[in-house]
Amino acid sequence: MKLKYFLPALLLIAGCGRDHSRITPDLSYELSYFREGRIHVKLVYKPIEKGSTLFTYGEPRFGGQSDIVKGFTGLKAQEGVRVNFDDFSRELTLFCRDTLPVTVDYDIVDTRMKEHGLRGELFRPIIMNDYLYCHGINLFLNPVLRDPKQKVTQSVVWKKLPPFRLFQQFDPENHGSRPSVGKPEDFMYKLITGADGMITEKVKAAGSENYLVLRLVRNSDFNRKALSGYFKSYYEAICGFWKEESPQPYFLILQPFLSIDHNIGGMGLGNGFAGKYSYNTDTILSPERIFTISHEIGHHWIGGLIESGVNDQWFAEGFNDYFTWYTLLSAGMMTPSQFERSFNNVLVSHYSSKVKELPNDSIWPNYWKMGDYNKLPYRRGSIFAFYLDNQIRRVSNGEKNLHDLMLSLKEFRQKMDPGYQLSISDFASQASAFVPADSIKTELARYITSGVPVRFSTGMLTDAFSVSWKDSIPVLQIRDNEKFESFFRK
Numbered sequence: 001m002k003l004k005y006f007l008p009a010l011l012l013i014a015g016c017g018r019d020h021s022r023i024t025p026d027l028s029y030e031l032s033y034f035r036e037g038r039i040h041v042k043l044v045y046k047p048i049e050k051g052s053t054l055f056t057y058g059e060p061r062f063g064g065q066s067d068i069v070k071g072f073t074g075l076k077a078q079e080g081v082r083v084n085f086d087d088f089s090r091e092l093t094l095f096c097r098d099t100l101p102v103t104v105d106y107d108i109v110d111t112r113m114k115e116h117g118l119r120g121e122l123f124r125p126i127i128m129n130d131y132l133y134c135h136g137i138n139l140f141l142n143p144v145l146r147d148p149k150q151k152v153t154q155s156v157v158w159k160k161l162p163p164f165r166l167f168q169q170f171d172p173e174n175h176g177s178r179p180s181v182g183k184p185e186d187f188m189y190k191l192i193t194g195a196d197g198m199i200t201e202k203v204k205a206a207g208s209e210n211y212l213v214l215r216l217v218r219n220s221d222f223n224r225k226a227l228s229g230y231f232k233s234y235y236e237a238i239c240g241f242w243k244e245e246s247p248q249p250y251f252l253i254l255q256p257f258l259s260i261d262h263n264i265g266g267m268g269l270g271n272g273f274a275g276k277y278s279y280n281t282d283t284i285l286s287p288e289r290i291f292t293i294s295h296e297i298g299h300h301w302i303g304g305l306i307e308s309g310v311n312d313q314w315f316a317e318g319f320n321d322y323f324t325w326y327t328l329l330s331a332g333m334m335t336p337s338q339f340e341r342s343f344n345n346v347l348v349s350h351y352s353s354k355v356k357e358l359p360n361d362s363i364w365p366n367y368w369k370m371g372d373y374n375k376l377p378y379r380r381g382s383i384f385a386f387y388l389d390n391q392i393r394r395v396s397n398g399e400k401n402l403h404d405l406m407l408s409l410k411e412f413r414q415k416m417d418p419g420y421q422l423s424i425s426d427f428a429s430q431a432s433a434f435v436p437a438d439s440i441k442t443e444l445a446r447y448i449t450s451g452v453p454v455r456f457s458t459g460m461l462t463d464a465f466s467v468s469w470k471d472s473i474p475v476l477q478i479r480d481n482e483k484f485e486s487f488f489r490k
């Protein structure tokens, strides 16, 4: 099972880690680690606005943790300063009479319980003797300003470090010994983690220095080498696909679950992925995990830089799955016959599913029922991507393909404002440069919006493939291996 959780658009931390030592930040955090499952937070706040200031703590939509506020305790403000916290709205109001800095103290505690399950281990703070895992959203307060354009600075420093080395995604070269400075949003959806035996390895790939942050339990040397080899090859292939000349550093953070038996799960963090796996095998990189991690790296572009709305997961998930195959093939990490098998497995799951014809706008309201509902956008989208790739190749006599359309979508998106979500009509208008405008509109309405499964036939595809039907399920065959390989060869 792959997990996709919705996060606000993530901005990158251009300012973080630079020397801002001459500026007094508006929010200065000092953190102290206590072994009994607690981080003490001292916040010195330089009033940004006159009168009261509003902050929020936590975000229940982040992994569906509706009781996340339970871990926020021990709030007190310095004498003479009034502070109010509303458990229900998670709003903290600070009443300041003047503009002198005020001090607020609070604790973040580890409140994980069995019923929080897998998502508890991914989205709640884990504060243990030998392990810390905490997202900024669960540690810092988020200022809600009357003037959203107001520039706010934040610094974070550790007064009492944990007894192991830290990795701070917002400032990866700083293990907590000096302040990190940036804007409050630079810290929110970033991970702070550390553990006995945790390894941080820098991997040069596609011209950038990237970070692998690993907590290895078994076969450390083998897994470390395998993961850095995998990452280097895959990241170079995917940056090549997107024609990235100087990609941002990527963070691949992988750790074992503590008490959950689940193959792999995690979340995209903009230019990073924080994943957890159960370590019941000696090798971390099983083919299924390679696919999931590669899919997550793919979200940096599809669903990330080319963002789409909750009703367009056929694109963010399905097209991302399709190009995960494509990139694995071009990186030599998947063989044509493995692709054929994987794609046929998707066809079997989709065409035998009871919900295969669910209209597109009914998917999201049913999404958290999980099972087939949750998988529908991946399957429908990747099957449609395969169909459309074939159409573009046929119409252009092999001159163009879906990869070209993806590059033009990226270019289109780069011209729009931050946070812009690609719509189905944007997709149609970009695609109409490759296939007739009327036909793409009709096909999107039929195969995506209404959810009619594609009635594949050999004549609809390029001559690299043939299709037969068995028990109402299409079966794909690669009939010209050389031609197929030319599709994704660099």
Ligand SMILES: [Zn+2]
Residues within 6 Å of the ligand: 002, 003, 004, 295, 296, 299, 316, 317, 320
């Ligand atoms: Zn995904």
